[in-house]
Amino acid sequence: MRVLFLNPPFHPRFSREQRSPAVTKSGTLYYPKWLATAAGVAIKNGHEVDLVDAPAGGYSVQAVIDRIEAKNIDAVVCDTSTPSILNDISVIESLVAARPSLHTLMVGRHVSSLPKETLAMSTSLQAVAIREYEYTVRDWLAAKACGADLSSVDGLVWRRGAGAGEIVTNTQRAAIHNLDELPFVSEVYKRFLHTPDYFYGHSLWPLVVFDTSRGCPYHCSFCVYPQTFSGHTMRYRSVANVADEFEYVAREMPEIKTVMLEDDTFIVSKPRTLELAKELIKRGNKLPFDANCRADIGADVEFLSVVHQAGARLFCVGFESGDVEVINGMKKNNDDRRDSKYHEEAHKFVRRCQDAGIMVHGCFMVGNLNETPASMEKTLDFAKALRPDTAQFFPIMVYPGTTAYQEAKKRDYIQIEDWGAWLTKDGLHNSVVTLPNITHEQLVSFCDRARRSFYLAPSYLLYKAKQSLKDRRELQRNLKGFLTLSKYLLKGSEHEKTSAATTPQAPNKTQGATA
CATH class of the missing domain: 3.40.50.2300 (Response regulator)
Structure with a gap:
């Protein structure tokens, strides 16, 4: 065919x-x-x-x-x-x-x-x-x-x-267990795509993206991929197979400055992570890599230092909320007894990463169950206290197939049924969740304010200036990200928002995508 x-x-x-x-x-x-x-x-x-x-x-x-x-x-x-x-x-x-x-x-x-x-x-x-x-x-x-x-x-x-x-x-298909059977996705990128088109705000550019595993043992209510695609059973590529793809990228795609490992959760098994790190060190890997990670993995500086030596540059971490009750409501941990120590673990993790030479990108979300105006302020204070290298603030986006969506529907928190309302008229993140004491407009507005408060803090601007002067690659990333982000820091999303009645329709079939 x-x-x-x-x-x-x-x-x-x-x-x-x-x-x-x-x-x-x-x-x-x-x-x-x-x-x-x-x-x-x-x-x-x-x-x-x-x-x-x-x-x-x-x-x-x-x-x-x-x-x-x-x-x-x-x-x-x-x-x-x-x-x-x-x-x-x-x-x-x-x-x-x-x-x-x-x-x-x-x-x-x-x-x-x-x-x-x-x-x-x-x-x-x-x-x-x-x-x-x-x-x-x-x-x-x-x-x-x-x-x-x-x-x-x-x-x-x-x-x-x-x-x-x-x-x-038809009959449900079983998940793929031998991930080594799959081709290197980087080979497909090289054949069909223009790698400079792709950019992660927290990563060096250009980059490529691939997985070392599929699945996540955690059951966060909002997280869409484990619930709708990859499941909760961990499946790993072999260490040799992953290292081979690193070598392929380094050899065949010399323009690439970093690899983003898009595993749902990169460090689940510390022994397996250590085995991979040692294999990359043994092969002389020079490609930095970033990865999705949790804060409560109990990693010490010695472990993180070995992973950094293998190439780990940055971890993208879902800290989510500064309020314990909100963390509990989103089922962030498989054991509720861990919730009370979650924020303490987060602070330890960030400091240990920094001591090991690994940066952290923090992800924060507002609008989950149990959210209040006070808990949102706790989240902003939490983000500032953690001092990650970069941060993102999202209004909750509940998607079909997740327990967060089911709960929101059950409680009548989703009051807009038009799928197009999940975005503003210009395609930016919107929220369709209205809580008893917080509207979806207020969730979006808070994220705009939190973003300005975090990124325009004098201490943060000074940190970024020093980082940019120290490393030319980081200077390029910082400039590219800031040029895009700056207009939203000034204006926020308020001027972008629109009602469900005016949400974007299908593109005109004679127009270019950039029209």
Whole structure:
């Protein structure tokens, strides 16, 4: 089959694959990692593959249609997200209208959580893949290539027949346990994508992104990937396989300055992390890496120093809230008895990381259950006291498939049903959660104020000036991030907000993505 893997057009630089999809204030744009991995599997199985990341490359819907015609594409695998789902459906409708013989498959967290509901939204939609979809896409393509019945494709929800046909749910597909079977996603990036398009506000640029594991043993109520995709059972790539990909990137992608390890939680098993670190040291790894991490892993300076020697530059940590009751409400820890010590552990972790030479990016969220105006102020004070290298402040974004979404629906905290309302008119993060004593507008406004208070503090500006003078790579990162963030520090999101009635619709099919 000739198959296009598509991250569809929407807002310019709309970061669809990040945990809270949006156009970010820092300029961060995630790689389409899952989509690219599935493309690599399809290549491995003999298909003629194309990959288009429209928000990164500035493709319009018409440009995608023209590419499909020029390459005589048979099938499209289309990524989706909750805030963009209305747009994503419209894109597929346009592609099918232009090429009625086209086979289409939707993937992503939103359709994985609401497959039947999504298919019911348009008769142009043919099928949805559930959860990890690399092998579901592989088997769907094989069935389409030979005209086989789709009933045998595990992990698929599909429409039997044309129009409003019967929606069929197949057997659930087992999670992939041998992750070494998967191709290096960095090879797919190199083949199809322009690496300078992608940027993380906390990372050196350019960067690449890949995983060393899948799954997370924790059950945070808001965290979308473990609940809708990767699950709570840890699965690891072999240490040799991970080290091989580091070597591939260093050898074949010399422009890359850092690797972001997008594991849900990088340090779960300290022995395994230490084994990986020692292998990277043994091989002489020179590529710095950043990773998602928890604060309460009990790591000492000696352990962190070895990980730093292996290349660890920065940990991205979800500190979430400065209030113990809010931490308890989001089920941040598997054992509630740990909640009372959570903030003490966070302070220790940041100081130990700094002593070991590792920076910390702090993630803070407001609007969870038990949130009050006072608890939000505690979170801002907590962020300032921790003194991470960078910080982000989010209003809660509850997504289908998470317990946070179920709880908010149950308590009638979600009062806007339009999926488009998850974003402002310019694609920035919005919140649709209104708590008994805090409106969603107040959540967004608080995050604007918290961001200004954190980043414009004289002590922080002095720290960043010293860091930039000391390291030219950090100077480049700081300038690139600050130039994007500065307009939001001055104006915030207030001028961006809009009502659900004026939320962004599907792009004009004749417009470019940068229109």
